[in-house]
Structures are given as structure tokens and as C-alpha cells.
Amino acid sequence: MTVTDAAHPSRIRLLDATLKVVRSKGYAATRIEDVCAEAGVTKGSFFHHFKSKDDLALSAAAYWDAHVRSFFAAAPYHDAATPLDRLLAYVDFRKALLSGDMADYTCFSGTVIQEAWRTQPALRDACAAAVSDHARTLQADIAVAMRRHGIAGGWTAESLALHMQGVIQGAFILAKARGSAAAAAQSLDHLRRYLELLFGGRAGAS
Structure with missing residues (x-):
């Protein structure tokens, strides 16, 4: 794939559509036809960019x-004054994102991992890496x-950062189970x- 192909508008539309459809329907239920319809492209265009559904994923x-x-x-939580302030502001920011359609705020990686953890290890590992990469962005402030x-x-610091992601992913599951963001917010x-x-302190502590 060339650099031009990687940035081709139809390829980007297919990737954006995949994120939306998978978060709406789940990975197993997502069909190539669904992604093409959401992206507004033909199957011919799909196979120009991707070999298969797994390649797309x-x-x-x-x-x-x-x-x-x-x-x-x-995100604005980085502007908070102290490491603890930033961690608490991060949680507040994640809570503020719990609005709109569930597919707009739930996690693509977490959704895929729940379905593909045993059957598609390469896809599981790619999504797990994304979760771990994000957790690492919190480690310095935790330390x-x-x-x-x-x-x-x-x-x-690593274990707490991953625990925070575990709570967030679990919150998404509760939102799906109850059909409401309220459970996730709680x-x-x-x-x-x-x-x-x-940490024995509230926002503003050292």
C-alpha cells in the first residue's frame, strides 16, 4: 500500500465507518456490506483497500x-495544576464524554477484545496494545x-493506570447492559x- 493509498478518502471513510458500525453492532455482527453502506462506497472500493474483514479490522x-x-x-485535563488534579480531571473528562449515542462514546478496542480475545489473537493483541498505550499516558502523573x-x-503506577482502564471498560459494559450512560457515570x-x-486528598492537593 502506498502513502497515497493510506490517506485515500474512501479508505478513511471505510475506517471511520468500521469504528462506528463495530461500536454499534459488535465485531462479529459487522459485515463488509454494513461498513460499505455506512461509508458510502462500493465493495469494489473496499477490496481495493483491504483484503478481508480481518484486514480491515x-x-x-x-x-x-x-x-x-x-x-x-x-484534552483539557492536562492543564490541571498537580498530578492528582490531572488524574481526577481525566476521570471527569471521561465522564463528560458519556453523551449521545452509545456508539459515540464506547471503545472500539474494548468492544473488539470482548469478542475476539480467543478467536482472533492478532486482532486482540492490536486492540490490547491500544488500551495499554493509553494507560501509559497516565503513568507519569500517577508515579x-x-x-x-x-x-x-x-x-x-502501571497497575493503577491499567486498573483505571479496567473500570472505564467495565463502565461501558454496564452502559450497554442497562441501555443508559447513567450506570457508566456512577x-x-x-x-x-x-x-x-x-492519595488521601482532593483536587488541589500536592
Whole structure:
């Protein structure tokens, strides 16, 4: 695939459509025809860019990872004054995203992992990498907050960052199970309280 092909408008439309359809219907239920219809392209165009549904999914996982990196890098929670402030503001930001259609705020990677964890290991690993990559963006603030608050124990900045992602992914599952973002919002409220208790302080603490 050439650089021109990678940035071709129809290819981008197919990737955007894949993110939307998979988050709406699940990976197993998503058909090439569904993606083409959402993207407004022909199957001929699809097969010009991708060999199969699995090939599309792997490309979509990388596309999603890049989107997540860019989106969260520009998010306002980075402007908070202290590491703990930034962690709490991150949770608040994730809660603020819980609006609109469920397919607009749930996670492509988490949705795919739940379905493909055993049957498609390459796709599972690509999506798991995206989740882990995002968790790593929180580790530096966690590590500094641990030092400033004198916290030492049998856990690490990495394990807490991954736990936070586990809560968020679980919140999405609850939203799907109950058909409402309210359950997810409550989970994020609990996560925020947990962080406050863990570090022994509220926003504004060192």
C-alpha cells in the first residue's frame, strides 16, 4: 500500500465507518456490506483497500489507536495544576464524554477484545496494545502523585493506570447492559472517589 493509498478518502471513510458500525453492532455482527453502506462506497472500493474483514479490522485498530492518542493529547485535563488534579480531571473528562449515542462514546478496542480475545489473537493483541498505550499516558502523573503523597506498597503506577482502564471498560459494559450512560457515570464517580481516598486528598492537593 502506498502513502497515497493510506490517506485515500474512501479508505478513511471505510475506517471511520468500521469504528462506528463495530461500536454499534459488535465485531462479529459487522459485515463488509454494513461498513460499505455506512461509508458510502462500493465493495469494489473496499477490496481495493483491504483484503478481508480481518484486514480491515487490524487497520481500524491502528487507526483507532492513532485517533485516541491525538484526541486525549489535546484534552483539557492536562492543564490541571498537580498530578492528582490531572488524574481526577481525566476521570471527569471521561465522564463528560458519556453523551449521545452509545456508539459515540464506547471503545472500539474494548468492544473488539470482548469478542475476539480467543478467536482472533492478532486482532486482540492490536486492540490490547491500544488500551495499554493509553494507560501509559497516565503513568507519569500517577508515579509523581505516589511520591508526593508518600505512597509505597505492592502496586505500581502501571497497575493503577491499567486498573483505571479496567473500570472505564467495565463502565461501558454496564452502559450497554442497562441501555443508559447513567450506570457508566456512577462507575466513574466511584473511580474518582477511589483515587481521592487512595492519595488521601482532593483536587488541589500536592
